Amino acid sequence: MKAIVQHTYGGTDVLEFAEVPAPQVKPDEVVVQVRASAVDAGVWHLMTGLPYLLRLGFGLTRPRKPIRGMDVAGTVEAVGANVTTFEPGDEVFGTCDGAFAEYARTHHTKLVRKPKNLTFEQAAAIPISGFTALAALRDKGEIKAGQRVLVIGAGGGVGSYAVQLAKVFGADVTGLCSASKVEFVRGLGADEVLDYRKDDFTRDEFDLIVDIAGNRPINHVRKALAPSGTLVIVGGERGKVIGGVSGLVKAVAMNLFVKHTLRGLISLSNKEDLAVLSELAEAGRITPAIDRVHPLSEVPEAIAYAQAGRARGKVVITV
Numbered sequence: 001m002k003a004i005v006q007h008t009y010g011g012t013d014v015l016e017f018a019e020v021p022a023p024q025v026k027p028d029e030v031v032v033q034v035r036a037s038a039v040d041a042g043v044w045h046l047m048t049g050l051p052y053l054l055r056l057g058f059g060l061t062r063p064r065k066p067i068r069g070m071d072v073a074g075t076v077e078a079v080g081a082n083v084t085t086f087e088p089g090d091e092v093f094g095t096c097d098g099a100f101a102e103y104a105r106t107h108h109t110k111l112v113r114k115p116k117n118l119t120f121e122q123a124a125a126i127p128i129s130g131f132t133a134l135a136a137l138r139d140k141g142e143i144k145a146g147q148r149v150l151v152i153g154a155g156g157g158v159g160s161y162a163v164q165l166a167k168v169f170g171a172d173v174t175g176l177c178s179a180s181k182v183e184f185v186r187g188l189g190a191d192e193v194l195d196y197r198k199d200d201f202t203r204d205e206f207d208l209i210v211d212i213a214g215n216r217p218i219n220h221v222r223k224a225l226a227p228s229g230t231l232v233i234v235g236g237e238r239g240k241v242i243g244g245v246s247g248l249v250k251a252v253a254m255n256l257f258v259k260h261t262l263r264g265l266i267s268l269s270n271k272e273d274l275a276v277l278s279e280l281a282e283a284g285r286i287t288p289a290i291d292r293v294h295p296l297s298e299v300p301e302a303i304a305y306a307q308a309g310r311a312r313g314k315v316v317i318t319v
């Protein structure tokens with residue numbers, strides 16, 4: 001099969017469009033004929049091997065698994081002996097290791113059926129960013145209807161879901177983004193949109209702030225929190241050694257000493273949340289926002305574009 005592979009860590013030039021053996025199904029797994037995948041920040045982290053901390057889990061000197069891509073949508077090609085929930089031909093979406101390929105293997109619990117009203121491209125744009133936004137708002141943020149919520153980084157992949165999901169939860173939502181994304185974020189349903197180069201978000205007071213950009217000091221962001229407000233740190237690229245983890249650790253440590261609630265998020269994929277997102281998308285309550293679609297051979301261009309932070313919503317790969 002055709003796949004984008006990497007045998008060393010580095011920039012997009014380490015990626016090769018190559019012919020590799022197709023995956024063989026294992027007893028609890030499903031092989032999916034990939035129709036679409038998507039780019040998220042994790043793809044860039046695993047491609048570059050940065051921050052170095054992640055190499056402890058993914059390979060010290062080179063990636064143990066050569067194919068990137070975690071979001072997947074496609075058609076079931078084969079099911080393992082223990083799998084009773086899917087059969088060949090089913091249209092599914094979810095997560096896997098190695099979706100930048102014609103076929104990918106994954107545990108059956110990481111997939112659900114694709115809603116009929118979604119294209120493969122739309123379905124592939126949901127899982128990783130959708131999980132993250134849902135966990136930030138519902139689990140860490142304990143969002144309630146009527147609350148004032150600020151989404152920092154509202155115009156990106158995670159932000160595009162955070163704005164829509166906060167509206168689903170009944171919040172009054174303000175999005176913070178660059179001027180070029182103001183109209184886009186308004187279109188996602190934000191009640192108010194602030195341009196971070198022009199507007200001072202700390203003049204307002206929010207019950208919940210979800211910081212996806214993660215590039216401001218926590219104490220600065222706290223100025224915009226109501227006295228009993230909650231700040232959830234989701235993202236931030238802080239240095240090559242431990243990267244965004246430092247922001248999460250700082251939030252947890254500071255939480256012991258301040259009245260505000262400060263939390264860091266490490267989101268995990270799970271079938272229950274995938275089902276929640278699938279139902280919301282099927283009902284039209286969230287709509288994947290896709291900036292552009294690249295064919296498999298253009299994964300390097302897609303990663304470079306997403307990493308530059310210019311994408312409005314998601315960058316999708318079609319196979």
Ligand SMILES: NC(=O)c1ccc[n+]([C@@H]2O[C@H](COP(=O)([O-])OP(=O)(O)OC[C@H]3O[C@@H](n4cnc5c(N)ncnc54)[C@H](OP(=O)(O)O)[C@@H]3O)[C@@H](O)[C@H]2O)c1
Nearest residue numbers: 041132153155156157158177178213234235236265266267
């Ligand atoms: N904790 C977790 O489990 C988890 C899971 C997934 C992702 N993440 C992290 O979340 C972060 C974002 O991921 P993503 O996929 O959404 O990336 P993305 O699509 O690149 O979105 C990031 C957004 O932040 C905006 N931004 C940059 N500087 C900003 C600033 N100063 N103020 C407000 N917005 C700013 C960027 O656009 P504009 O500047 O044009 O507005 C961009 O839209 C990454 O650091 C990623 O590693 C964490």
